[in-house]
Ligand SMILES: O=C(O)CCC(=O)C(=O)O
């Protein structure tokens with residue numbers, strides 16, 4: 001059990017199963033990582049958030065929270081050295097120094113999605129070690145599947161549909177892996193925090 005509460009972080013005492021899961025699929029599912037009471041507060045903040053169009057050249061489109069308010073609150077919640085050390089131990093990623101991200105929203109339309117990419121596309125992004133996404137809503141939707149694969153492989157190593165409020169996915173960022181988010185077919189929107197642990 002792992003829980004990122006408002007004032008304390010509960011981390012699993014025995015990480016053996018987590019290490020084995022990450023070794024196999026290069027990703028972890030942290031079910032209910034943000035507890036319900038804290039999630040409720042974040043939902044209230046997000047209710048006042050403003051979103052702008054965010055086109056990522058060659059990859060796709062989505063909306064992101066701007067100015068970042070709820071996203072900054074989540075950055076702060078994740079900025080805990082005990083969590084950084086647990087992630088290093090569990091994933092083998094070295095020296096995580098900080099975390100930062102944004103709230104992203106996709107709708108069922110002809111443009112919202114992200115094609116295969118590795119999150120290492122700019123010089124500033126080259127120190128990204130792990131990515132984290134957290135479900136911030138639980139509206140039903142079809143499509144919107146997240147997939148992670150080895151570059152050049154056609155079989156995903158890991159796939160996940162975010163539909164449980166407060167559940168997080170952590171996955172490896174490296175030149176040997178790529179990930180994508182499929183377009184929504186109906187329902188939604190899909191609302192997640194998407195950030196990176198940076199070394
Ligand atoms: O929405 C997701 O699940 C992943 C987002 C993503 O890949 C990114 O922001 O780079």
Ligand SMILES: [Fe+2]
Nearest residue numbers: 117118119179
């Ligand atoms: Fe990404």
